[in-house]
Amino acid sequence: MHLAVLIRVFVRLPVDRPGGDHEHLRQRCGGYRRAPLSADCRLMAADGKMNHFTSLTPSPGSRRGALHLEAGPVTLSVMRLQFEKMQGIGNDFVVLEASDASLSLTPEQIRWIADRRFGVGCDQLLIADAPVNDGAHVAMRIFNADGSPAKQCGNGVRCFAQFVRDHGIVDADPVRIATEDRVMEASILADGEVRADMGAPVFEPAAIPMLAAERASSYVLRVAGKEFTIGAVSMGNPHAVLVADDIEAAPVSAVGQLIQGHEWFPKGVNVGFMQVISRDHVRLRVYERGVGETLACGSGACAAAAVGIDRGLIDKRVRVDLRGGSLAIEWHGESAPMWMTGPAARVFGGEIEL
Numbered sequence: 001m002h003l004a005v006l007i008r009v010f011v012r013l014p015v016d017r018p019g020g021d022h023e024h025l026r027q028r029c030g031g032y033r034r035a036p037l038s039a040d041c042r043l044m045a046a047d048g049k050m051n052h053f054t055s056l057t058p059s060p061g062s063r064r065g066a067l068h069l070e071a072g073p074v075t076l077s078v079m080r081l082q083f084e085k086m087q088g089i090g091n092d093f094v095v096l097e098a099s100d101a102s103l104s105l106t107p108e109q110i111r112w113i114a115d116r117r118f119g120v121g122c123d124q125l126l127i128a129d130a131p132v133n134d135g136a137h138v139a140m141r142i143f144n145a146d147g148s149p150a151k152q153c154g155n156g157v158r159c160f161a162q163f164v165r166d167h168g169i170v171d172a173d174p175v176r177i178a179t180e181d182r183v184m185e186a187s188i189l190a191d192g193e194v195r196a197d198m199g200a201p202v203f204e205p206a207a208i209p210m211l212a213a214e215r216a217s218s219y220v221l222r223v224a225g226k227e228f229t230i231g232a233v234s235m236g237n238p239h240a241v242l243v244a245d246d247i248e249a250a251p252v253s254a255v256g257q258l259i260q261g262h263e264w265f266p267k268g269v270n271v272g273f274m275q276v277i278s279r280d281h282v283r284l285r286v287y288e289r290g291v292g293e294t295l296a297c298g299s300g301a302c303a304a305a306a307v308g309i310d311r312g313l314i315d316k317r318v319r320v321d322l323r324g325g326s327l328a329i330e331w332h333g334e335s336a337p338m339w340m341t342g343p344a345a346r347v348f349g350g351e352i353e354l
Contacts, residue, residue, distance in 0.1 A: 079354045083113075085120060085347040086163060088155030090295025090324020092347070094122040095163045098129045107147025109354050114145035120352060123294050124153055126160050128169060136178035137170040144290030151180045152236030154298020154327075158194035158344040161186035166346070182236055195341040198299065201306035201331070202234040209238065211264045217311050223258045230259070231307030235338070237289070238269040239303030243313070247275040247285050256287025270297065274304040279315045282308060284322050295324030302338050305329040 081103075086093045094113055096103070105113075105125075113119045122145065129139040140160050142150040157177060164170045164177075165188060174185040174197075186196040205212040210232050212219060221228045221240075231241045240259055244250045256271040268289040275283040286300035287293050301320040308314040309331055317330045327342040 081352050081354065082349070083120065083352055084163060084349040085122070086126075086159035086344065087324075087347055088159050088296065088298065088344045089322060089327065089342055091124075091153075091155035091297060092122050093124050093126050093153075093156055093159050094120050095126045095160065096128065097167065097169065098127055103127065103129075105143075105354070110143045110147040111145065112354075113352060120350070123288070123291050124150065124156055126153075126156050126163075128160070128164055131178045133178040133183055136176045136183045137172055138164050138175070139178040142179065144288075146290045148290045149180075150237060150290065152299050154196065154198055154235070154300075154302055154340055155296055155342070155344075156298070157184055157186055157196045157198075158298065158340075158342060161194055161196065162188065162344040162346070179236060189341070192343070193341055194344045195339060196298075198235055198302050198338045198340050200335050200337055201302070201310075203232070203306075203310065205232070208232055208234045208269075209266055210269075211266065219264075221259065221262060221264065223255070223262060228255070228259070231311065232269075233303050233306050233310075235299040235302045235306070237299055238265060238267060239272060239300060240265070240269045241272045241274055241304050241307040243308075244273045244275050247273045247283050250285065252285045252287050252293050256293065260287060260289055270300055270303070272297070272300045272304045274308065276308065276313055280317060281319050282314060282321070284320050286322070296322040296327075298327060298340055298342070301327045301329055302331075302340055305331060306338065309333070 081096055084095045086095050110125050113125055114122050124145065125143040127141040127143075129141060131137065131139040133139070140157070142153050142156060144150050160177060161175045164175060165173075174187040177184045177186060182199050184197055184199065186194055189195055202208065203215050205215060212232070218229050218231055221230050228242055233239050233241070242255075250273040252273055256273075259265075259271045260268050262269070270289050271287040273285045277283060282304060284301060284304050285293060286297035288297055288300070301322065305314065305318050305320060308318070309316060316332055317328070320327045320329055325343065327340055329338065329340055331338040
């Protein structure tokens, strides 16, 4: 672990820029990437001993700018990956394109990318892959900031659709995107917003998954000596929704964390706190599984609308205000798809090295 971290620090130095704070390292080590490292360029290993680099060269056949490092008996590769930072009403993503099927990131690497101080920073990481489903134009892999995989992300789908269109990966409209368990459609509208088919909400407990004997419009959950009434639904990922009188005063982090780990939800759950303002307007805060509270959660907005419509609290078209902005949600009942409309924006792009 220590060896890998030290190597990363070294190889992230500028490659071609002359002068600057790192010029003395370039001179001492005989340059890098374009010239082999000299025997004087050494790395402190975890055992305190100095190890000599024997070579640092571009990996043969690499399509991602990988560097191949040999240090005695140890052989490591360093990947250079182009990324874009995207956001949908404050829910932010790092988006990568897999140039071949070999792009596989460890949970540690994903956590490093998602770290807002040491990495790029994001709520979730999205990877564009070639689809294995014949009905899709492109596949999307989703990872939470803690490195765990996710099946669904509403704001991520809109940002991903914008990304693949902007980069010419997909020219079709709508874009058909394969996630782990479904194919979704997203269209770029004339005003620049993105409208996505989020699929039909699923209320059956076994499909959420939730350990309840039968489907109900509400369930009473006992947590830390208190009882909470929740609605439960899957939007491709599990959601519990609580109705609150005032979401600004709601204990989102404290209660959200407790419900997220409740035994009723064997795979965890996203926890939404919904305040009904009117029949066509709600406010929402969401504590996301594997992330914590975020500025916005698209699938959480859909889940809140599904629970509210199912209970008769709101109409079939509703505006959902989250801390990062607003989404328009529309659902016409059982087996009908739920539609979500909202913005998706590029923040910046760059290169990361792993």
